[in-house]
Amino acid sequence: MKLSDCTSLFKDGHLSLYRLRYINREGNQSAWTLASREKAGPKCMTGQLGSADAVVIVPYHRERRQLIIIREFRVALGGFQYGFPAGLIDPGESVETAVCRELFEETGLTVVRHLRHSPVVFTSSGITDESVVMAYVMCTGDPSDSGNSASEQIETHFVGPAEAERLCRDHTILMDVKTWLVLSGFAAGGFVG
Known part of the structure; x- marks a missing residue:
């Protein structure tokens, strides 16, 4: 599984919504929507997984x-x-x-x-x-x-x-x-x- 792309869907105050595209275990393109407090993109894309909100x-x-x-x-x-x-x-x-x-x-x-x-x-x-x-x-x-x-x-x-x-x-x-x-x-x- 591998992340491939990210699109911002919504930003408001302390909340942002993103759509992540990734390659699933069968090699097919899949998508996932997630909420984040990050404005610059979800932590999995920005490398900020080690910082607490x-x-x-x-x-x-x-x-x-x-x-x-x-x-x-x-x-x-x-x-x-x-x-x-x-x-x-x-x-x-x-x-x-x-x-x-x-x-x-x-x-x-x-x-x-x-x-x-x-x-x-x-x-x-x-x-x-x-x-x-x-x-x-x-x-x-x-x-x-x-x-x-x-x-x-x-x-x-x-x-x-x-x-x-x-x-x-x-x-x-x-x-x-x-x-x-x-x-x-x-x-x-x-x-x-």
Whole structure:
């Protein structure tokens, strides 16, 4: 399989759509449409597969000894989804700075220690080249929504292992896949990272 050509279909704000043409395993021309945050072309064509678009923050509260998750209104789902604080990395911004900024903006909490960061990982490579760094951090403070923008409606929740187990078993709520994976491990072992 080999990529052969790329056409821009649509660009708007933080989203671009591209049609990729490639030679399939039988030697025939095929096409694939994907969403990207990249304006210059999808990462597979520009060679930028090693750069993250965003951070996903897995915060553990130092004093309360619980994980922090958020319940956020997501327009694409038409409702509230449980997830971790997350956001785009600004141009020229380090992962560490983006983590601190996004955690404070979304929850009012302050990072006191970076525990570990994942390599660049991809969120849903069947439809997008969006990539993130998962950042496990220790935090402190009291939750606040004062840093939320007008387009954000976010609630901060403290979660212990028993609550994590309950959330993971609840089929009536919407939950981000990364959050489900971390919470299920936390419920089973009482630790993260």
